[in-house]
Amino acid sequence: MLETARFEARRRAKRAVAVGVAMSGLIALVVVMFPSIQETEGLESYVENLPDAFSAAIGGDVAFTTIEGFLIIEVYRMTWMLIVGAYFAYVSAGFVAGEVERGSIELTLMNPVRRRRVVVEKFLSGVPDTVVVTLLTFLAVIATVTWIDESINVGNLVLLHVVGGIYLLSCVAFGLLVSTVIDGEQRAQITGFGGIALMYILEAVTRDTDYEWMSLPMIPRYFDPNSILIDGEVNGTDTLVLFAFTVAFVWLAAVVFEGSDIG
Amino acid sequence: MSETGTKGEAGETDDIYDTEREKDTDIVVSDLTKYYGDVKGNEDVSFEVYGGEIFGFLGPNGAGKSTTIRLMLGFLKPDSGDVSLLGHDALNEDELVEIKRNVGYVPGEFSFHEGLTGDAVLDYFETMRGGERREELTSTFSPPLGREIGEYSTGNKQKLALVQAFMHDPDLVVMDEPTRGLDPLMQRKVYDFLLDERDNGTTVFFSSHILSEVEKIADRVGVIRDGEIAGVEDIDEVISMSGKVLEIETAEKVETSEFEMEGVEKVETVEPVEGGAGRVSMVATGNYDALLKSIAEHTVIDLSVRETTLEDLFMHYYA
Numbered sequence: 001m002l003e004t005a006r007f008e009a010r011r012r013a014k015r016a017v018a019v020g021v022a023m024s025g026l027i028a029l030v031v032v033m034f035p036s037i038q039e040t041e042g043l044e045s046y047v048e049n050l051p052d053a054f055s056a057a058i059g060g061d062v063a064f065t066t067i068e069g070f071l072i073i074e075v076y077r078m079t080w081m082l083i084v085g086a087y088f089a090y091v092s093a094g095f096v097a098g099e100v101e102r103g104s105i106e107l108t109l110m111n112p113v114r115r116r117r118v119v120v121e122k123f124l125s126g127v128p129d130t131v132v133v134t135l136l137t138f139l140a141v142i143a144t145v146t147w148i149d150e151s152i153n154v155g156n157l158v159l160l161h162v163v164g165g166i167y168l169l170s171c172v173a174f175g176l177l178v179s180t181v182i183d184g185e186q187r188a189q190i191t192g193f194g195g196i197a198l199m200y201i202l203e204a205v206t207r208d209t210d211y212e213w214m215s216l217p218m219i220p221r222y223f224d225p226n227s228i229l230i231d232g233e234v235n236g237t238d239t240l241v242l243f244a245f246t247v248a249f250v251w252l253a254a255v256v257f258e259g260s261d262i263g
Numbered sequence: 264m265s266e267t268g269t270k271g272e273a274g275e276t277d278d279i280y281d282t283e284r285e286k287d288t289d290i291v292v293s294d295l296t297k298y299y300g301d302v303k304g305n306e307d308v309s310f311e312v313y314g315g316e317i318f319g320f321l322g323p324n325g326a327g328k329s330t331t332i333r334l335m336l337g338f339l340k341p342d343s344g345d346v347s348l349l350g351h352d353a354l355n356e357d358e359l360v361e362i363k364r365n366v367g368y369v370p371g372e373f374s375f376h377e378g379l380t381g382d383a384v385l386d387y388f389e390t391m392r393g394g395e396r397r398e399e400l401t402s403t404f405s406p407p408l409g410r411e412i413g414e415y416s417t418g419n420k421q422k423l424a425l426v427q428a429f430m431h432d433p434d435l436v437v438m439d440e441p442t443r444g445l446d447p448l449m450q451r452k453v454y455d456f457l458l459d460e461r462d463n464g465t466t467v468f469f470s471s472h473i474l475s476e477v478e479k480i481a482d483r484v485g486v487i488r489d490g491e492i493a494g495v496e497d498i499d500e501v502i503s504m505s506g507k508v509l510e511i512e513t514a515e516k517v518e519t520s521e522f523e524m525e526g527v528e529k530v531e532t533v534e535p536v537e538g539g540a541g542r543v544s545m546v547a548t549g550n551y552d553a554l555l556k557s558i559a560e561h562t563v564i565d566l567s568v569r570e571t572t573l574e575d576l577f578m579h580y581y582a
Contacts (some may be wrong), residue, residue: 003390011376103374106338107427111391112363114356258356262338263329 004108004118008095008125016129019077023084023133024140030074031144038065039213067150068229076225080164085171086124086196087219092175093192094197095122098185116254117166119180123250126172134165156232159171160225163239167223170242173249174219180256196220219245287314287350289435289466295334295344303490304330308344310485310495312468313435317461319481319498320470323573327370327490328470332439336368349435364392367428369469371439373420377413381406381423393431400426417444425453429460436460438469442476454480474573478502486581493581503572504580506548509551511558512565517541517552521557526550529579537565546571546579 009016037043047064062069096119099105106119145152175192182188185250199218206214215221221240222245297304305327312318324330324495333339335346337359346353365368375384378503385397385408401408406422407415415423421444428436441457442450457467460506467538471477475496477484477498484501486493496504506526511517512535519530526549547554 003387007387007390011379101368102370104376106336106368106370107373107375107388109338110336110363110366110368111388112360113391114360259340261340263333 002121002124004111005121005124007161008122009128012091012125016132017136019087019129019131020136023079024136027075027079027137027140028144029080029139030132031071032108032148034067034070034150035148037070046222050110062226062230067145067152071145071152072229074250075137075141076160076164076229078134080137081167081199081220081223081225082197082257085168086193088130088168089169089175089192090189091215092123092126092172093178093182093188094185095126095176096179096253097182098179100183100262101185103263109262115258119176119254119257120250122161123173123176127169130165130168130172134161135166137161153229153232156229159232159234162229163223163234163242164225165230166239166242167219170219170246170249173246173253177249177253177256180253180260182184288312288347289314289349290318290335290468291345291347292331292335293345294318295331295346296342297330297334297339298342300481305334305341305490308487308490308492312466312483312493314466315461315464316482317457317467317469317480319477319484320468320487321472321474321477321573322470322487323472323486323577326472326487328472329439330372330490332437332470335365336366336437341448349466351493357549364431365434367431367433369428369436369438369441371419371443372580375412375422378411379406380411381415384412384423385427388427389430395430396432397426397430400430403452418446418449421445422449425456429465433465435466435468441469441472442471445493450476472573474501474576475570478505486576488575488577493577501576504576506546507574508544508569508571509547509554510542510544510565510567511561511563512537512539512542514562514564515540517543517561519543521560522554524550524553524557527554539564546575 044063044065062072064070064073080104096105099108109115113121138157141152141157144153174195175189178192178195179188184189196219199215200220201217202216206212219242222233222235222241226239227233227235290310292311293309295308296306304367308327308331310318320328320331330339333347334341335353337353337356341354349359349361349365353359353362379454385394385401388394389397389484404422404425406419406426408423412420413421421441425441428438442453445453454476457469461467461482469481478501481498481501482493485495487539510533517532517540519532522530522543522545528548530543530545533542533544538575
């Protein structure tokens with residue numbers, strides 16, 4: 001069972017850990033800067049006076065000078081939702097397109113498995129990557145926040161990383177769908193990365209405007225770090241939507257791949 | 264001719280299983296058509312491959328050989344037509360899964376994740392399909408298993424491709440130009456190996472653009488050109504069509520009728536190129552002594568002899 005998923009995950013294991021460590025390092029660097037940012041005169045009023053769309057993009061209505069607000073803006077929105085999310089879509093967009101481009105898909109498909117199963121296992125092979133990044137960054141946040149003598153609600157942080165992990169999975173699923181639709185590994189990966197980045201920006205600029213409906217099909221709309229980290233409130237419906245997105249993308253990817261010509 | 268006849272019987276003497284398998288038709292391709300937009304890949308391709316035979320799929324580069332193979336194995340979806348492998352409908356995804364348990368494949372160009380060692384690749388395939396013959400085959404072909412396949416030469420990749428294709432002991436093996444990139448010694452080894460496999464009851468389908476290669480090992484041959492089957496022949500038939508292509512140029516005029524004898528065909532006059540008065544080309548399949556004596560009646564100023572190629576076959580028989 002799941003030989004292909006395990007094989008693929010093992011093949012990328014080193015890189016997954018490397019990415020997790022790099023993200024943790026980046027987060028640690030950012031968090032360590034917090035005390036000096038907190039002391040910077042006038043920064044808060046500067047942030048408050050930013051144009052609405054811009055402040056929405058970096059996190060909305062949160063206090064930059066509290067550790068929670070700082071983490072939401074610097075770590076969970078700018079880094080996690082935008083960069084890590086887009087990166088995961090970038091990687092998974094290579095799952096199928098890359099194998100087709102290199103020709104290795106032929107030997108993969110000579111295994112006695114259906115094509116749709118290959119797609120599902122490719123997705124599953126991305127799960128350990130998200131778990132590694134979610135766990136390592138959690139530890140990094142806890143460690144550095146403690147180190148700078150700040151405190152944070154650990155329960156809320158756990159919740160945030162669980163829902164954040166689901167968000168990353170839906171990014172993986174999105175990339176996988178792109179991987180079956182777009183030919184050529186590089187094109188698919190750019191589309192995967194760009195797709196998530198575009199969704200993030202569109203969601204941010206239309207939030208609380210008349211055009212908010214435009215973000216209905218956008219993944220980032222359904223993950224709100226603010227309410228989870230500050231209030232410990234997880235919007236169940238939104239989280240279900242993230243799940244639904246994930247399942248739908250993987251299912252669609254499987255359908256597309258079963259019907260497509262290879263080579 | 265009688266020599267090649269005994270090739271097909273070798274398996275029958277082994278055991279009942281082989282005899283029964285030889286009655287099967289392991290590949291049935293009927294009216295397979297595939298267009299890429301307006302570009303023809305295959306059109307109405309039909310042929311059958313019997314259990315326990317080596318079937319050569321012969322055609323020049325770009326004739327549609329790989330397309331047929333990809334259609335057979337389900338990588339491409341045909342516009343119309345049917346494929347049955349080992350008695351199952353290969354166009355049905357669920358049946359194709361069952362088929363693959365018992366089919367090996369050597370792709371036209373071996374490609375797998377470059378950062379993995381040969382051993383890691385075989386480990387993966389073994390978990391998916393089994394590998395009861397892995398050790399035996401790795402010692403036969405000895406690819407450098409400890410090295411990453413990104414560093415492999417074409418020949419080493421081909422060796423690894425052969426190991427993975429046969430290691431689960433399949434009943435049918437499909438190969439897209441299996442000797443490409445191999446040195447002559449290794450090619451010989453592959454031919455012998457395939458003949459042994461055939462004698463042990465395995466059905467082998469391989470594509471090639473080299474006539475002499477097909478003649479060496481195939482029992483029957485399907486000839487494909489421009490995406491269409493030009494003919495399906497017993498190997499004896501192909502051998503009788505091929506032979507030596509001779510061209511002579513003489514100082515005096517020469518008539519084609521002088522060389523009309525048994526074993527000599529397709530006698531044609533061509534433009535002299537060495538300043539002689541006549542030049543003749545012909546295909547000789549035997550009766551060499553008589554032919555040489557007729558030639559010797561002239562003053563020969565140029566002579567060339569070569570094996571027939573696929574192009575000659577097309578020019579003379581499938582034109």
